[in-house]
Amino acid sequence: MSVTFRHPEILEIARRNGKVTVDGLAEHFGVTLQTIRRDLADLAETGRLERVHGGAVLPSGTTNIGYEERRAINPDGKNAIARACAARIPSDISLFLNIGTSTEAVARELIHHTNLMVITNNMNVANILADNHECEVIVTGGQLRRADGGLVGTLAAETIAKFKFDVAVIGCSALDRDGDLLDYDIQEISVSQAILRQSRQTYLVADHSKFKRSAPAKIASLAEVDTFFTDRPLSADLSRACANWGTEVALSDV
Structure with a gap:
């Protein structure tokens, strides 16, 4: 055939x-x-x-795929992105890590960092960093999303508003061609936007599989991100837009 x-x-x-x-x-x-x-x-x-x-x-443009299946998408690319991102994160800072398989990969790369205060709404991140005794871990609280260990909703956003972190590492479910960061869960949007407001510097970690996906809810624009860690070059139009916005695009070596 x-x-x-x-x-x-x-x-x-x-x-x-x-x-x-x-x-x-x-x-x-x-x-x-x-x-x-x-x-x-x-x-x-x-x-x-x-x-x-x-x-x-x-x-799907309206429903995310299962957590275990998301973990199986491009693991080498995500790990390379995580290594590149973690290399930019110094010890002795406050850091936010949000929901997602890419941010969990970053957490695994931080296992030997020292004197970090990590705030997270991701139970998986908290469990990963529990093995680093040089790291203080603060969990936001909120409604538990059992599918992936995420904490979402008003309580999570209110907890985040009490902090001002040096660096936030965020993920997204999809990246639109005009540079919009997208997600499936409306409850997660307000949490992600609170993270952006409370961060002095923001890193986005997203592999190339996100370039071809679509999701219904907008988190923010790449214009609001300081550095975008990814594993494939962006389109020429989006690369020019990032240059105009002052958003650094950091390509990892897989």
Whole structure:
């Protein structure tokens, strides 16, 4: 069966099951695993699927994919971004880390930093940094989002307003072509905006998979970010916009 015929059927299986696996598709079509991986890469490149470990899922403009599946998207790229970001963060400062798999990767890279005060609305970040006895961890409180360990809502935003941190490291669910940072959860938007208001310097960590995604709620613009850590070059238009805004784009080496 040619690629022309496989792709629509792969998309139909993904719509029916919510996810496709490399092994399952190779058996279904009677082709090699390598062939299916190329098919999924092609479909992901055009934004029709989103690659996860062992397969792919349908992207959504209104609903985020599952937490474990998000963790499986581009882990090498996220880890490289996290290393580059953590290298910019000195010891002896106050720091905010918000919700997301990329910010959790940054937390893992901070395990040997000293004398940090870390404020977070991410239970996973708190658990990661609990192993660093040179780090004071403050959890905001708020409504627990069980799907990913995030704390959201009014209480989280009110707690954040009591601080002024040296650096905030934030993530986003999607990055629009005009430089808007987007998210799926309306309750998270006010929390993220509070983080931006209370931070002296803001770093965004987002890998290239966010460039092709869409989400309904706007957090802020890249114009409000000091440094954007990512793993692929931006479009020429967005690169020019960042230069005009004074937003540094830091490309990591994967």
